Amino acid sequence: MYYFIVNPNSRSGRGRSIWNEIHQQLMLRGIDFQYCLTRYSGHAAEIASDACALGTESEPVYIIAVGGDGTIHEVLTGITDFDRVVFGYIPTGSGNDFCRSMRLPFDPMESLEYILKAEHISKMDVPYLLRNNKKSRFGISTGIGYDAGVCQEVLATPLKKIFNRLGLGKLIYLFIALKQLIFINPGKMTVTLDGENTFSYDHVYFTAVMNQKYEGGGFKFCPDAQPDDQLLDVILVEGIRKIKLLFCLPTAFFGKHVGIRGIHILTCSDIHVHSASALPIHIDGESGGIREDLTVSIEKSSLKIILPVV
Numbered sequence: 093m094y095y096f097i098v099n100p101n102s103r104s105g106r107g108r109s110i111w112n113e114i115h116q117q118l119m120l121r122g123i124d125f126q127y128c129l130t131r132y133s134g135h136a137a138e139i140a141s142d143a144c145a146l147g148t149e150s151e152p153v154y155i156i157a158v159g160g161d162g163t164i165h166e167v168l169t170g171i172t173d174f175d176r177v178v179f180g181y182i183p184t185g186s187g188n189d190f191c192r193s194m195r196l197p198f199d200p201m202e203s204l205e206y207i208l209k210a211e212h213i214s215k216m217d218v219p220y221l222l223r224n225n226k227k228s229r230f231g232i233s234t235g236i237g238y239d240a241g242v243c244q245e246v247l248a249t250p251l252k253k254i255f256n257r258l259g260l261g262k263l264i265y266l267f268i269a270l271k272q273l274i275f276i277n278p279g280k281m282t283v284t285l286d287g288e289n290t291f292s293y294d295h296v297y298f299t300a301v302m303n304q305k306y307e308g309g310g311f312k313f314c315p316d317a318q319p320d321d322q323l324l325d326v327i328l329v330e331g332i333r334k335i336k337l338l339f340c341l342p343t344a345f346f347g348k349h350v351g352i353r354g355i356h357i358l359t360c361s362d363i364h365v366h367s368a369s370a371l372p373i374h375i376d377g378e379s380g381g382i383r384e385d386l387t388v389s390i391e392k393s394s395l396k397i398i399l400p401v402v
């Protein structure tokens with residue numbers, strides 16, 4: 093059975109009309125499904141948790157997240173048992189980094205087609221951020237510093253609505269990234285990989301921990317990241333002059349920033365980042381508050397996910 097968890101507010105409200113089209117198709121085709129529209133922040137996680145009870149190991153429930161990247165984070169966080177669930181995703185957001193990295197169609201109706209066929213089921217790692225002893229899972233990435241500051245401002249700005257209306261949702265990230273670069277003061281961060289290798293840097297802009305290649309609306313920060321290798325890929329940017337960073341940033345759209353002095357790409361199974369001052373944190377593009385520490389690991393079991401046939 094399919095269970096659709098829909099964020100009607102995604103892409104500044106466009107999610108609702110896309111869902112209406114999907115709903116109509118499901119009815120027309122006589123598909124066995126249930127659905128729930130999210131009403132508030134965190135609701136998708138609660139719905140996912142309840143939906144898990146509908147599945148068993150032999151007959152898993154197909155939980156389909158319909159929303160943006162932030163809805164993926166909430167749905168993954170709510171899943172209580174990976175053995176009872178097959179996950180699917182229909183994009184109705186603006187950032188689309190999950191689709192970009194997993195090579196999924198951006199078109200919601202095209203996504204519906206391969207999801208209803210469910211011919212190719214693969215496995216995906218599910219990393220999590222530990223906050224107050226609670227796990228917040230993510231599909232794409234989490235980060236501390238500049239990248240998270242950009243996410244937090246994108247979420248807050250009324251410009252996002254305008255850019256989304258013009259179909260330019262991705263550009264808002266670039267616009268705010270350039271603006272914040274002028275004011276940011278890079279600070280001291282210490283990074284510990286797998287509990288043993290510790291590195292300290294004095295002028296860090298940000299550290300992003302990635303399950304996928306892309307974040308921030310198309311920055312290919314970790315070009316070698318694989319979502320099924322039980323590893324986290326990390327990008328840490330430090331000690332670069334702002335003017336140089338300004339020129340490096342566009343190269344990251346194509347993954348050509350790798351090898352530039354001051355840009356470190358690391359891999360690990362778990363990571364702890366400590367910042368000398370409290371900084372913004374994001375998790376799949378949603379705000380994770382302002383904190384000094386970021387601790388990330390990967391769930392031992394992987395999640396089954398429906399992918400298009402290639």
Ligand SMILES: Nc1ncnc2c1ncn2[C@@H]1O[C@H](COP(=O)(O)OP(=O)(O)OP(=O)(O)O)[C@@H](O)[C@H]1O
Binds near residue numbers: 103130163
């Ligand atoms: N009914 C609702 N009203 C307001 N906010 C909601 C509602 N349902 C979910 N949310 C919030 O929407 C956010 C997630 O948005 P989502 O990522 O799905 O769309 P988006 O921001 O348009 O896409 P993207 O992240 O790809 O840019 C979360 O903060 C979630 O708590």
